[in-house]
Amino acid sequence: MLTLDKVALHGRLAPLSLRFECAQAVALIGPNGSGKSTLLSLLAGLLAPDEGAITLMGEPMASLDWPALARRRAMLTQKIPTGLGMAVSELLTLGVPERALREGVAAVVEALALSALLSRDSTRLSGGELQRVLIGRTLLQVWPDREGKVLLLDEPLAGLDLHHQQALLQLLKQLVGQGVLVLVSLHDLNTALHWAQRVVCLERGECAYAGPPQAVEASLIERVFQIKTGRVEAAGRHWFLPL
Numbered sequence: 051m052l053t054l055d056k057v058a059l060h061g062r063l064a065p066l067s068l069r070f071e072c073a074q075a076v077a078l079i080g081p082n083g084s085g086k087s088t089l090l091s092l093l094a095g096l097l098a099p100d101e102g103a104i105t106l107m108g109e110p111m112a113s114l115d116w117p118a119l120a121r122r123r124a125m126l127t128q129k130i131p132t133g134l135g136m137a138v139s140e141l142l143t144l145g146v147p148e149r150a151l152r153e154g155v156a157a158v159v160e161a162l163a164l165s166a167l168l169s170r171d172s173t174r175l176s177g178g179e180l181q182r183v184l185i186g187r188t189l190l191q192v193w194p195d196r197e198g199k200v201l202l203l204d205e206p207l208a209g210l211d212l213h214h215q216q217a218l219l220q221l222l223k224q225l226v227g228q229g230v231l232v233l234v235s236l237h238d239l240n241t242a243l244h245w246a247q248r249v250v251c252l253e254r255g256e257c258a259y260a261g262p263p264q265a266v267e268a269s270l271i272e273r274v275f276q277i278k279t280g281r282v283e284a285a286g287r288h289w290f291l292p293l
């Protein structure tokens with residue numbers, strides 16, 4: 051439902067062809083500067099490719115205007131807006147369509163434990179608190195009629211404590227179960243491999259791997275991240291440990 055056909059951005063992403071299905075949890079991994087944010091921005095329609103074509107639900111991305119894009123996908127970027135002194139409740143709902151507000155606010159506030167923050171000045175939040183508010187705003191965009199929507203989250207776990215990381219990953223899995231395609235860039239390799247149904251690993255703007263997490267080999271991780279790893283088994287799962 052979201053396809054890239056030989057998509058390239060000069061100096062940032064080599065020609066890449068990928069296909070993502072609805073209701074899938076996809077993790078993007080790769081070193082700093084490997085192209086994860088670039089790929090997410092292309093998939094969100096925030097960047098236009100120099101070559102190739104992106105298709106969203108059968109429609110060329112290039113043919114969709116901003117309102118049409120906003121109805122189909124939402125993206126959390128790493129570039130954090132300051133909020134300009136707004137209350138959290140205002141920042142959370144800014145630009146969110148009326149129907150999403152009616153149907154989604156209570157659920158999103160509960161899922162991300164935002165109720166105690168709503169009356170706070172958004173410029174005086176901790177990094178993790180602000181991140182949860184911005185994630186909430188992004189989720190609200192896709193809340194009504196979730197099936198077939200695309201959620202693109204660039205390092206959503208950055209700044210979140212372990213409890214909120216786990217709560218968010220569970221919530222995203224629920225959205226996948228409701229038909230949302232969720233693409234998330236992650237730096238925690240084990241979290242990515244345990245959470246995702248599909249992993250895309252980028253290396254210097256090229257796709258080094260796209261496939262199931264179970265088939266990710268230590269040799270790939272060691273080459274791409276230039277580390278030595280050990281592989282241990284615990285709690286019925288495999289874990290890569292940097293050595």
Ligand SMILES: Nc1ncnc2c1ncn2[C@@H]1O[C@H](COP(=O)(O)OP(=O)(O)OP(=O)(O)O)[C@@H](O)[C@H]1O
Pocket residue numbers: 061062080081082083084085086087088089
């Ligand atoms: N606005 C920009 N203009 C030109 N080049 C850029 C721009 N933003 C990023 N780049 C370059 O594009 C490449 C890919 O960057 P990108 O931000 O996509 O990497 P990333 O995998 O998300 O990295 P990180 O893990 O550090 O967030 C890097 O070489 C980066 O320097």
